[in-house]
Amino acid sequence: MDFPKRYNPTEVEPRTRRFWNETGIYKFNPEDKRPIFSVDTPPPYVSSDHLHVGHAMSYSQAEFIVRYKRMAGFSIFYPMGFDDNGLPTERFVEKKHKINKSKITREDFIKLCLEETRNGAKVYRDLWEALGISVDWDLTYSTIDPRSTATSQKSFCDLHRQGRIQRRDEPITWCYKCGTSVAQAEIETAELESQLNDIAFIGPDGEDLIISTTRPELIPACVSLYVNPEDERYANLIGKKARIPLFDYEVEIRTHPDVAVDFGTGLMMVCTWGDMEDVKKWKEHRLDTRAIFNSWGKLGELAGPYENMTAQNARKAILKDLEEAGRLKKQEKISHIVGVHDRCDTPIEFNHSPQWFVSLLDKKDEYLARGEQINWRPGHFISRYSDWVEGLKWDWCISRQRFYGVPFPVWYCEKCGAPRVADESELPVDPLMKSPPQGTKCVACGHDVFVPEKDVMDTWMTSSLTPLINARWAFDDNLMDRIYPMSIRVQAFEIIRTWLFYTVAKSHHHTDSLPWEDVMISGWGLDEKGRKMSKSLGNYVPPEQVIEKYGADALRYWSARATLGNDLRYHERDVSNGKRLMTKLWNAAKFVAMQLEDENGEKRSLTPGAPTTIDRWIQSRLQQVIAEATKYMDRYEYSHAMEITERFFFTEFCDNYIEIVKERFWNPENFEADVVDAGRWTLYEVCEKVVKLLAPFIPYITEELYQIVFRADDSPVSVHVSDWPKADADSVDETALEAGRLLIAVLTGARRWKTDRQVNQNHPLKILRVCADDKLLEKLRPLSADLGAAAHADAVEFGGEGDVGTEIEEIRLALELGEKKK
């Protein structure tokens, strides 16, 4: 047997990858009749320059489970997708090429996006392949490809038919940097330093009416003043008019119970939408509309002399003018929370423009009920979901005033503006490229000329359909009854409110079911200080470098240390520790391999032989480990499965069993032949099972060992399609387990005694005398040969007096050093 002295991942990993590709073991076979385990895995964004070990971590964690399920006998449906469209990609392209959508044609912009999409996909794919992520690349989708486009458009049409989609013209949260509407789910909060300004408006009798605002640039948008109805200070003002400083027009003074009496003066201005509260009062009281921003966030006509200024400049100018007019009474620094766009951190404003909405608010209860039906792992993450659903305030705005995304299957009547939604048979369609079918007439007015919808869909409108994209829901040859609902969704916690929630809502409305049965939530890989890895902090650890230095298996080992759903700090020493496990495994397997050949290099035939107590001990322990590891893997607790296997392998198999059994091979003349056989057989069995138990975590080295040592002519082609070990409860031998514990206690005592005398552990003992009560001695007596072998004792005797304590109090030892043999 040709067994390399050292394991070299740099050589083995690419070769093994080629082997996997050639054998096609990760391909989904639709003809396979075994139960299917299908995985809805996150399609990463194109902006690949942000990849760090945290990404490697979360994808690896999900993949441990997939590899386990594959070995456990499931037919695996494991696709990868790429989230190529929508704002994330557009923002990435704008940043990289230092452009924005106003400075480039739609066509050129889309061309750049497609180009970056291809680049990004390649970087990702290279990394996933290097990591050994066992997806079936033939199942790959992109959220901009015809399949996803058709699926998204079918979703739109279906929801539209259900009356769940409407076009509404109302105030909408808006990002002026990106020039588009955004949905509630895309708004994050940020703490901002600001200034609270006390400004004197002019009361009906010319008196000062002081309001406090952080947004003085909105004064020209002011449409009303408000006080609390209980506030007696202002009772006489209600219904009267106040005059706006600088802009010189009048607004009515109204009441609303939401106005806090104790904030500032208790008097507030309400503008055409500085925030949600303004919108609320505007709707309730049908206030005037004074929209002052144009679509790029500069002030418009109503701002008079401040027209065309940015909000920031207008704020300064207006404050200066107010001060000169003596109307700025007080300024105070405050920090407050504002909503910002998650893609660019720009504070969110309100704007008024027609948008497409998916109604959500009327179905909160049903979404919450769906949440309860999901198997959340870990369970507590359901609260992230429920909290979000309960806190929903707006329906889902799905239209974006952008270029690169899935087009709406919609045209408008040129004459009356009524929308004409495509029929499902027309999908996929880009209305900019294609008109409605010949002879189509407007249902409202009968006119036959249409103009295309130019907006594109929110990227989540598409990615919320990944289970349905995978199942080819929009196509005749779909896999709906085979893979849908999918078995599992894997993702990190930060996109519960977006990807997860929207996917649940979509499946609820399209198929009246959950999209999947289980959800497995991963944590984040953090830097050494526990901070999130980010480019700006410079605490990035690129996974390629780690793989190059330690191998993919070592990086995966680090990933497997994080318990399910918890964050994990990245320390190179943990990766290095993975390397250590690999080295140990390599050497242990090498030792096993050595015993499989005779002196002439001929392969020995393995027979169970006559197992000794210690052979039965390690076999029994193995059965327990298999049972526990399997239990953990079934619960997606991969970290515990690996840990228990690793500990068993190191401390019981290597440190004790191999040390005990090796004497049989070095001095076979001291043992019965079938005892030597039993040792050989047990070594092989246990090591093979350990290799299999570790295969999901460290797939490369285990594959290599399987091919070199454990693959027989009639075995499966790869360890990764071999059978996951089955625990055999009947073969757990309680007597042997107890005996093994006693033996290790004696051995540890002998080792300590030698260490105290500063002699080599191999140094022979003339006599090892075990002293304990008769009951214990009875249990220990059958171990005599193994004990002598392990402690390198010429003679093992029982009974009498001893002075070396062991870990089991009742056992004491008397030892006598022998001559060192040369």
Added chain:
RNA sequence: AGGCACGUAGCUCAGUUUUGGUUAGAGCGUUACGUUGACACCGUAGAGGUCGGCGGUUCGAGUCCGCCCGUGCCUACCA
């Protein structure tokens, strides 16, 4: 402000639910010693913890309950 997690050895983390139960574990680091018949990418042994704090339940609490302190994340702020 509310919600959810977390707080265990110098460091990084298990263990806390299902099941409360003798001296609380691992790896790294550290100390001493050893070593070339799987492995120096090594072995053996040692030192190291009032399990964030206080109180409660219990024969018994790292584990269950209450309160508090600290950290992180999520959600939300009264302009």
